[in-house]
Amino acid sequence: MDKIQTVRINSLSYGGQGIGKLENGKVVFVSYALPEETVKIEIIKKKKSFAIGRILEIIEPSEKRIEPLCSAFGKCGGCVWQNIPYEEQAKIKESQVREIISHQIELKEEIFKPIIKAVNPWRYRNKIEFSYGMDKAGQIFLGLFRSNSYKIIDLDDCFLTDDKIKEILKTGRNFAKENNLTVFKMKKNEGLLRSLIVRYGFNTQELMINLVAANSDLPTSHLISGKNKIKEKIDDLTFLISPESFFQSNTNMTEVLLNTILNLIDSDKLENIYDLFCGTGIIGLFIAGKTKKPLIGIESNDSTILDAKENAELNQIGNTHFITGEVEKAILDISGNITANGLIIVDPPRVGLHPKALKVLTELKSATIIYVSCNPTTLARDLAAFVNSGFKIEVIQPIDMFPQTYHIETIVKLT
Ligand SMILES: C[S@@+](CC[C@H](N)C(=O)[O-])C[C@H]1O[C@@H](n2cnc3c(N)ncnc32)[C@H](O)[C@@H]1O
Structure with a gap:
């Protein structure tokens, strides 16, 4: 196989690389290459089922390609899409969520909501x-x-x-x-x-x-x-x-995220809120503050839980209980108390839900679950388990918290 090849890019991977085919039909991933471009590449890695290429020359650029703002773009590992207009980035993320989830579960088109675009595509990280x-x-x-x-x-x-x-x-x-x-x-x-x-x-x-x-x-x-x-x-x-605590990295869009979640729940019927992977308590405290319902938060990091407790006090939100523990273990103690009108918020790290946590949640007879995900691939896997256990997906709402990067946040309502 020639090390240098000319490739037509057809689509973008979740991860941001251009996807094309080599002369022998094998899939090749090319960073910073865009769909509808023809690029001359050097193959830098060969695997059994795919290869990785590096752009040597853009032979035919996409009409959508723009000049990146940052001179380090292309070298720095921070951004992958500064060469695509923001509107286009948002469209790509919206269709990636639909594709990745539809690959696992057959869903009606109207369940997928249009992506909520970022307020500021630049200078948003806190x-x-x-x-x-x-x-x-x-x-x-x-x-x-x-x-x-x-x-x-x-x-x-x-x-x-x-x-x-x-x-x-x-x-x-x-x-x-x-x-x-x-x-x-x-x-x-x-x-x-x-x-x-x-x-x-x-x-x-x-x-x-x-x-x-x-x-x-x-x-x-x-x-x-x-x-x-x-x-x-x-x-x-x-x-x-605190220095060690997780905190949502896009301040403006966190406000949008919280209000989007609030709009998805039926506050009148709500009895209890369970905020799993609660971090400093942002989501749970916001919902508890608006609905005045009791809140239990679970989070594995000690110092983060201390922040959550302080945050409840600082904002004078009573009836809250924050527990340090791993969700997959702590959930066994609380699952028996979750009533039909209980709201469970899960916001796991990129790996998604631990199989033990997933088992307990999917076995619940009734409850509303708001799944906040920062990785559509693990989200799709977990949603399939919920659907197979009788849960219904009501809304899939992508929201762009991370412009210029390939990362996608998605809010899903399950009942
Ligand atoms: C994506 S963050 C969400 C935090 C919070 N919901 C927010 O919006 O700020 C995931 C959180 O889960 C915590 N975490 C990771 N693995 C966990 C586990 N197995 N059990 C409980 N918490 C975990 C992390 O420390 C982190 O604070």
Whole structure:
């Protein structure tokens, strides 16, 4: 097989790569190539059933192709779709959700709702983790990982975050240089600086910077200056965020997500709310605040649960109970109490629901489930299990929380 080939790109994968066919009929994935383009590629990896190619030349560009905003686009692992207009990105995500789910379950067209587009396609992230790196000449870098690599791309801005980031990147890099600090090298397991994690409250203008160092002599969490948590406001609620806690990364769109969920539930009938994988309690507290119904939240991370409890107090939402535990275990204790008018919210990490949690949930005789997913492939698998157990999918609502990337958030209502 020729290492250099000319390929026509037909579609995009979930993951953002262009998909085409090699001369021998094998599927090839090509990063940054778009549908309806002809590209000259070099085959960089061969697997049994597919290959991976790298663009050498765009022979016939797509009419939709645009100039990326960021000069690091194509090298940096952060964005995959800056070369596609935002409107088009949203359309692609909408059809990927439909395709991935329809592959597993046959559903009526009207169940799939049009995607809710992002309020801001740029500068929307409230959290970003930059890593320190060093080249052979000892020059210190601060930026993001190259795609599929541990190499660092040195950055002076990132268009996904607030523009304060420029000053922070400059300061973070100079701080390392001026103090002659070393950079952690994973292969040798030596050196000091690892990463700089920035969190920003868009509605409070509060800023948190965590400098992560690889030195066992340092305490695990050491406050250098300011407070140990920042606040962010979403709708009429205020949330505390600690360094280790999960917090939805797109502030504006979280407000849209919460209101979309609220509109999907029947507040009058609602008896209890179970927020599984509750994080700092955002979804459960929002619904409990609006409906005044009791809330139980489950989350595996200790410090996140402490934030959730504080958030309930801060917003004066009573009748809440937050439990530290793994959903797949903790659910066994609560499933017997879930009544027909109970609302279960599940918002698992990308792997989706653990088989044990899925088993308990699918065996419920009646309840409303709101499944919030950040990965349509595991969502499709879990939805198939619900449908096979007699649940009905009422609404599938994609919502774009992550413009310029291939990531898709989807809200599903099951009854
Ligand atoms: C996608 S986040 C959702 C958080 C929250 N619903 C929100 O909107 O902010 C998933 C959360 O699940 C937690 N988690 C991961 N695996 C878990 C498990 N097996 N049991 C309970 N929580 C888990 C993570 O710590 C994280 O906070």
